[in-house]
Amino acid sequence: MLDLLRPVVVAPMAGGPSTPELVDAADRAGAFGFLAAGYKTPEAVEAEIRATSSPYGLNLFVPMPPLADPGAVERYREVLRPEADRYEVELPPVRLTDDDHFAAKVELAVTHRVPLVSFTFGVPPRDVVRALRAAGSAVLITVTSGDEARQALTVEPDGLIAQGGGAGGHSSTFSPAAYRGDRSAADVLAEVRAVTDRPVVAAGGSTPALLAAGAVAVQSGTAFLLADEAGTRPAQRAVMLLGGSLSGGSLSGGSLSGKSLSAGSRQTVVTRAFTGQPARALRNRFVDTYSPLAPVGYPAIHHLTAPIRAAAAARDDASALNLWAGVGHAAARPGPVAALIDALNDR
Numbered sequence: 001m002l003d004l005l006r007p008v009v010v011a012p013m014a015g016g017p018s019t020p021e022l023v024d025a026a027d028r029a030g031a032f033g034f035l036a037a038g039y040k041t042p043e044a045v046e047a048e049i050r051a052t053s054s055p056y057g058l059n060l061f062v063p064m065p066p067l068a069d070p071g072a073v074e075r076y077r078e079v080l081r082p083e084a085d086r087y088e089v090e091l092p093p094v095r096l097t098d099d100d101h102f103a104a105k106v107e108l109a110v111t112h113r114v115p116l117v118s119f120t121f122g123v124p125p126r127d128v129v130r131a132l133r134a135a136g137s138a139v140l141i142t143v144t145s146g147d148e149a150r151q152a153l154t155v156e157p158d159g160l161i162a163q164g165g166g167a168g169g170h171s172s173t174f175s176p177a178a179y180r181g182d183r184s185a186a187d188v189l190a191e192v193r194a195v196t197d198r199p200v201v202a203a204g205g206s207t208p209a210l211l212a213a214g215a216v217a218v219q220s221g222t223a224f225l226l227a228d229e230a231g232t233r234p235a236q237r238a239v240m241l242l243g244g245s246l247s248g249g250s251l252s253g254g255s256l257s258g259k260s261l262s263a264g265s266r267q268t269v270v271t272r273a274f275t276g277q278p279a280r281a282l283r284n285r286f287v288d289t290y291s292p293l294a295p296v297g298y299p300a301i302h303h304l305t306a307p308i309r310a311a312a313a314a315r316d317d318a319s320a321l322n323l324w325a326g327v328g329h330a331a332a333r334p335g336p337v338a339a340l341i342d343a344l345n346d347r
């Protein structure tokens with residue numbers, strides 16, 4: 001695995017940004033890239049695997065345990081009614097479980113002998129780790145604390161990903177109710193390294209600093225959201241490019257309705273409002289309104305808000321989109337991934 005990894009890892013980014021083009025361009029530029037299997041059908045994942053020509057990683061979501069309080073999801077459904085009216089969508093019936101085709105995606109990874117497989121949202125079953133390693137894959141599990149690292153080590157992965165609180169997108173935390181996202185990547189890395197001699201990839205902080213602190217590689221996502229090769233939504237690109245300057249008005253002549261982005265849109269916060277799992281996102285109207293009300297509950301909340309997010313995306317309305325981004329989002333620049341990798345090494 002150490003031979004495969006490069007110091008700069010382009011993070012898996014489910015929901016559009018990760019593409020085979022991004023992975024291949026990262027490889028040509030001396031970095032290592034991940035495909036994101038989350039939310040996709042197994043067929044779509046296989047198509048991406050076939051379209052990738054360089055060594056690559058594949059990231060899978062570990063199915064979440066059943067919810068402690070299904071009633072809270074029903075109550076949140078009622079809270080979201082004004083949003084459904086606003087976007088003229090029906091809120092779907094509550095759907096408590098969805099394993100994201102876990103078994104089929106593991107099978108794909110085994111069949112295609114995916115060089116590196118990473119997991120987020122929990123510890124995969126030991127059998128799965130064994131099967132992948134027997135097929136020749138190296139296995140990484142994402143953790144956010146030393147305690148989670150200990151749990152992950154019980155299934156004997158090749159290494160761990162230590163995700164700091166400033167990381168963009170979902171936290172992999174196994175304790176979503178208590179998660180605040182307030183621990184630095186350096187602190188999480190140190191805590192994880194204290195419980196294992198296995199290689200640890202860091203995520204959610206400065207590449208040179210985390211490499212100096214002992215990470216074998218640093219996985220970054222936000223810095224690549226504006227890459228030419230990324231599949232990031234136009235509305236998110238526009239917000240990230242224009243950020244605070246959007247406050248109070250729409251883009252002149254543009255398609256983005258930025259009316260409801262506040263001046264604070266340049267801040268990120270950890271929110272469960274969109275999916276029920278804590279995730280770091282740029283603030284917008286939806287985040288500000290619903291974060292205090294959203295219960296723990298991935299994937300139930302993800303399914304509940306999906307039609308609202310889809311309708312907002314169709315209208316290029318960033319006020320109800322999940323604009324995943326890390327604390328370093330203001331440094332993200334557009335351009336070819338090769339140039340962005342160079343910039344990252346200097347930060």
Ligand SMILES: Cc1cc2nc3c(=O)[nH]c(=O)nc-3n(C[C@H](O)[C@H](O)[C@H](O)COP(=O)(O)O)c2cc1C
Nearest residue numbers: 011013014120167168169203204220221222324326
């Ligand atoms: C838009 C976006 C989507 C993400 N999707 C995933 C994912 O599907 N799987 C995963 O393990 N991590 C995902 N992450 C988290 C990254 O793996 C990584 O922890 C994070 O990007 C590091 O922080 P940074 O974004 O500040 O670089 C995502 C991050 C972003 C910004």
